[in-house]
Amino acid sequence: MNNKNFIDWPTFIGALIILLAVSLPLIIVPEFGELAVSAANEFITYNFGVLYLLAGIGLFIFLVTIAFSQYGRIVLGNRGAKPEFNTITWAAMLFAAGIGSSVLYWGTIEWAYYYQWPPFNAEPGSTEAIEWTVTYGIFHWGPIAWAIYCLPALPISYFFYVRKRPVLKVSEACRPVLKKYSDGPVGTIVDILFMFGLLGGAGTTMALATPLIGQGVSHFTGIEPGMVLYTIVVVIATVIFAISSYTGLKKGIKILSNVNLVLSVVLLAFVFIVGPTMFLSRTMLNSIGLLIDNFFRMSMWTEPFSDLGPFEQTGFVEDWTIFYWAWWLVYAPFVGLFVARISKGRTLREMVVGTLVYGTVGCLLFFGILGNFGLYLELSGQYSVIDTMNNVSPEAAIIGTIDQLPASPIFVTIFVILALVFLATTFDSGSYILASVTQKEVGDEPLRWNRMFWAIILAAPSLILMYLGGLETLQTASIVGGFPLIFIMIMLGVSFKRAIKQDMPKTFGTKYYIYPEDSE
Ligand code: NM2
Numbered sequence: 001m002n003n004k005n006f007i008d009w010p011t012f013i014g015a016l017i018i019l020l021a022v023s024l025p026l027i028i029v030p031e032f033g034e035l036a037v038s039a040a041n042e043f044i045t046y047n048f049g050v051l052y053l054l055a056g057i058g059l060f061i062f063l064v065t066i067a068f069s070q071y072g073r074i075v076l077g078n079r080g081a082k083p084e085f086n087t088i089t090w091a092a093m094l095f096a097a098g099i100g101s102s103v104l105y106w107g108t109i110e111w112a113y114y115y116q117w118p119p120f121n122a123e124p125g126s127t128e129a130i131e132w133t134v135t136y137g138i139f140h141w142g143p144i145a146w147a148i149y150c151l152p153a154l155p156i157s158y159f160f161y162v163r164k165r166p167v168l169k170v171s172e173a174c175r176p177v178l179k180k181y182s183d184g185p186v187g188t189i190v191d192i193l194f195m196f197g198l199l200g201g202a203g204t205t206m207a208l209a210t211p212l213i214g215q216g217v218s219h220f221t222g223i224e225p226g227m228v229l230y231t232i233v234v235v236i237a238t239v240i241f242a243i244s245s246y247t248g249l250k251k252g253i254k255i256l257s258n259v260n261l262v263l264s265v266v267l268l269a270f271v272f273i274v275g276p277t278m279f280l281s282r283t284m285l286n287s288i289g290l291l292i293d294n295f296f297r298m299s300m301w302t303e304p305f306s307d308l309g310p311f312e313q314t315g316f317v318e319d320w321t322i323f324y325w326a327w328w329l330v331y332a333p334f335v336g337l338f339v340a341r342i343s344k345g346r347t348l349r350e351m352v353v354g355t356l357v358y359g360t361v362g363c364l365l366f367f368g369i370l371g372n373f374g375l376y377l378e379l380s381g382q383y384s385v386i387d388t389m390n391n392v393s394p395e396a397a398i399i400g401t402i403d404q405l406p407a408s409p410i411f412v413t414i415f416v417i418l419a420l421v422f423l424a425t426t427f428d429s430g431s432y433i434l435a436s437v438t439q440k441e442v443g444d445e446p447l448r449w450n451r452m453f454w455a456i457i458l459a460a461p462s463l464i465l466m467y468l469g470g471l472e473t474l475q476t477a478s479i480v481g482g483f484p485l486i487f488i489m490i491m492l493g494v495s496f497k498r499a500i501k502q503d504m505p506k507t508f509g510t511k512y513y514i515y516p517e518d519s520e
Pocket of ligand 1: 098099100101102103204205206327328331426
């Protein structure tokens with residue numbers, strides 16, 4: 001097959017057309033686009049919110065059940081297959097791909113929102129509200145979120161490494177449900193929907209990262225944060241992740257992920273040690289207890305009753321939990337494809353437990369250390385994060401928090417570099433996966449020019465929309481565009497169940513009899 005025949009043109013072109021069809025009206029008539037998108041967003045979160053919450057907890061239970069059933073012992077590969085990456089690198093790659101710079105953003109500041117607008121009808125700023133602040137952030141970045149990420153990896157890795165289908169595509173993983181339709185337009189639509197969701201989700205990531213990195217640069221240089229600075233940030237980030245994606249999984253992506261891990265450990269360890277260590281330890285352990293105790297309550301809290309009056313809601317669930325589940329959902333097929341790709345030689349149980357545990361613990365450390373440090377500054381009166389956030393900007397409050405550390409210039413620098421690397425490690429794997437999905441076959445790696453192409457496409461719309469001020473619309477659009485993904489996720493789960501059921505009897509049988517010879 002020559003180069004051109006490798007490409008799956010309907011998916012490739014279809015994704016571009018959808019992207020243009022959605023971005024162009026937003027560029028041409030931004031006011032109308034904004035209205036339409038926010039109306040659609042409200043319609044979906046209010047009417048289908050319950051469905052999002054159910055999907056979250058349902059996927060979590062499904063994954064845990066699979067991992068600890070006999071299916072958990074299935075090895076992704078042939079007899080004797082060894083993991084391609086050691087466990088630390090694997091965990092670093094998984095975390096770096098699935099988590100962008102948003103963990104630095106929300107990890108440091110999310111508590112300040114919950115402090116002022118708390119869940120469960122707590123009084124703003126009260127002890128009860130304070131207890132939930134960091135805990136709720138950890139929940140939104142915890143086991144359910146990582147379960148959403150891991151689900152697509154089950155069927156995808158199974159088909160790629162066990163059934164040996166040389167295709168890394170969502171439509172391929174839905175084959176047991178879609179049957180022959182996964183080759184036709186229906187399959188193409190499934191792939192395009194996922195790509196569209198991812199491009200929107202990536203826009204959200206870029207929209208948060210750029211002002212944050214910009215704020216850090218402005219802290220040192222005094223340059224006012226604004227479009228010029230933001231453009232430079234986007235261009236530098238794009239160059240970094242394009243190089244990483246170009247050199248591929250075993251070079252750039254792997255190296256950058258490990259750099260990411262080292263910088264994260266240095267930053268977190270330093271804040272933990274020189275910061276208020278006792279306070280951080282207490283609050284983190286307290287959060288873990290609170291979370292375990294209230295896990296099911298939080299995952300199914302729909303706020304049917306509030307202090308605002310009968311049938312009124314504060315909107316906490318829609319603004320946060322549902323928004324988050326939707327955001328994790330749009331990233332899920334991509335992370336699932338990526339996790340699948342790096343998990344050769346592992347068992348399904350190792351893959352699931354590794355994703356849930358390493359993912360949750362990683363986020364817990366960011367939220368627990370950076371968030372509680374901010375909370376400490378606020379409560380001790382040393383620095384008011386909330387004042388800066390409300391009167392200047394959330395980004396200024398984030399950099400302001402890190403700036404309170406001793407030897408702060410070093411740590412603000414590490415923080416900003418880390419934000420850049422986190423962004424790059426999400427986008428390099430993103431472009432790698434988009435390239436895989438637009439190919440009919442993926443040998444060892446997708447084609448290089450194809451990877452480069454998607455690297456640019458990932459960055460370009462955010463840049464254009466940032467100029468036009470429509471980026472927020474794109475973010476919301478990604479949530480709206482991600483709606484069909486709930487159904488795709490369910491389809492992926494069912495496909496996986498069907499496939500292993502078909503294959504399993506050959507090896508294990510469906511029931512075990514301890515004394516098979518005994519008769520009644
Ligand atoms: N999630 C983890 O911006 C990022 O960090 C990428 C965001 C889905 C909330 C992922």
